[in-house]
Amino acid sequence: MTILLLTLYILVGAYFAGLIGSLTGLGGGVVIIPLLTLLLNVDIHYAIGASLVSVIATSSGSAAAYVKEGITNMRLGMFLEIATTIGAVLGAFLSSYIPAAYIAVLFGLILLFSAIMSFVKKNTQADPVSSKPATWLKLGSSFPDEGKQIPYGVRNIFGGFGLMGFAGMISGLLGIGSGSLKVVAMDNIMRIPFKVSTTTSNFMIGVTAAASAVVYLQRGYIDPGLSMPVVLGVVLGAVTGSKILVKANTKSLKAIFAIVISVIAIQMIYKGLSGKI
Amino acid sequence: MSSEKKIFKDADVKLMIGSLLRWGVIVSMSVVFIGGLVYLYRHGHEKASYHTFNGEPLFLRNIKGILQNVAAGKGRAIIQTGILLLIATPIARVLLSVFSFLLEKDYLYVVITLIVLGIILFSMLSGIGG
Numbered sequence: 001m002t003i004l005l006l007t008l009y010i011l012v013g014a015y016f017a018g019l020i021g022s023l024t025g026l027g028g029g030v031v032i033i034p035l036l037t038l039l040l041n042v043d044i045h046y047a048i049g050a051s052l053v054s055v056i057a058t059s060s061g062s063a064a065a066y067v068k069e070g071i072t073n074m075r076l077g078m079f080l081e082i083a084t085t086i087g088a089v090l091g092a093f094l095s096s097y098i099p100a101a102y103i104a105v106l107f108g109l110i111l112l113f114s115a116i117m118s119f120v121k122k123n124t125q126a127d128p129v130s131s132k133p134a135t136w137l138k139l140g141s142s143f144p145d146e147g148k149q150i151p152y153g154v155r156n157i158f159g160g161f162g163l164m165g166f167a168g169m170i171s172g173l174l175g176i177g178s179g180s181l182k183v184v185a186m187d188n189i190m191r192i193p194f195k196v197s198t199t200t201s202n203f204m205i206g207v208t209a210a211a212s213a214v215v216y217l218q219r220g221y222i223d224p225g226l227s228m229p230v231v232l233g234v235v236l237g238a239v240t241g242s243k244i245l246v247k248a249n250t251k252s253l254k255a256i257f258a259i260v261i262s263v264i265a266i267q268m269i270y271k272g273l274s275g276k277i
Numbered sequence: 278m279s280s281e282k283k284i285f286k287d288a289d290v291k292l293m294i295g296s297l298l299r300w301g302v303i304v305s306m307s308v309v310f311i312g313g314l315v316y317l318y319r320h321g322h323e324k325a326s327y328h329t330f331n332g333e334p335l336f337l338r339n340i341k342g343i344l345q346n347v348a349a350g351k352g353r354a355i356i357q358t359g360i361l362l363l364i365a366t367p368i369a370r371v372l373l374s375v376f377s378f379l380l381e382k383d384y385l386y387v388v389i390t391l392i393v394l395g396i397i398l399f400s401m402l403s404g405i406g407g
Contacts, residue, residue: 057305
């Protein structure tokens with residue numbers, strides 16, 4: 001296959017990955033890595049490097065809009081970024097010592113988890129009471145909802161911080177945003193309303209991915225020829241997704257994608273276990 | 278009165294951060310696109326080989342090497358420059374946050390933000406990537 005043809009294939013595939021990622025809220029990375037490795041036979045290390053780059057682009061692009069709306073909790077984001085960036089550097093460091101087959105299996109497991117999590121009911125409750133350490137860190141805030149400011153508090157910051165470190169490590173290891181893990185840490189552990197947790201998680205993903213991307217770049221895992229169609233395609237797809245999201249019936253879309261993603265996940269696990277990756 | 282002033286500043290910084298992120302993505306994507314055109318024009322007809330992992334040549338792994346090859350008109354180096362700009366975008370956002378917390382005289386968060394910046398600098402300079 002010539003470079004031109006492969007670039008076109010990847011561009012189209014990445015476009016749909018970005019579109020699906022944006023519509024489901026799962027991010028483009030979860031689709032682009034299986035696409036590159038399973039369909040186009042690209043080595044998983046290159047795939048992870050390219051995906052990581054696209055994750056920075058989509059996260060920064062959508063964070064720009066959310067920050068202006070005032071939903072993102074910047075203090076909370078900044079505080080938790082300590083955990084995610086440490087995890088990300090560690091994950092990037094470990095990635096070259098872990099065989100590709102194990103990475104594929106881990107990827108499949110995280111993918112399955114994300115698919116399941118997309119069905120779990122989100123925390124819409126806002127409790128204005130914060131725990132003591134959270135009050136000291138000024139983490140409680142409020143967010144605009146139907147013209148009103150809803151105040152909310154933050155709980156269990158140590159548990160949240162720990163799981164964020166793990167999410168950062170997974171992100172650095174697999175080249176994905178691991179948004180689903182981040183939302184679990186904020187929704188279920190720290191009791192933050194999901195509107196705030198999704199936007200704040202997205203806000204953190206860019207920095208987290210950048211922390212591991214600098215390691216990947218120096219290791220030579222980021223191939224320009226491959227990253228170019230991936231990042232351009234994913235960004236265009238994500239932009240399209242954000243435009244049609246308002247009109248689409250997200251509930252049934254989510255169900256379909258969750259099934260598709262589960263099938264991909266099982267395939268990644270199978271390929272990993274049978275050593276075909 | 279003072280709280281009103283603070284809210285105004287806060288919204289200002291949010292606007293700046295929002296613009297920084299958006300323009301960072303637009304500019305870096307444009308550079309990647311231009312580099313992509315140059316790369317495909319020069320190498321598009323060659324055979325693709327991504328099946329086995331060999332790692333990138335050294336000149337595409339560090340800022341100095343990348344920029345030298347941009348000057349030589351290499352498409353891959355131009356794409357890599359775009360990727361560097363993209364990676365720099367959220368890092369610049371963190372830097373901007375340091376100043377925004379300084380403006381608010383929120384020294385606790387100045388320290389927290391500096392820690393995040395320190396971790397990224399460590400990741401860049403410690404050589405764990407090399």
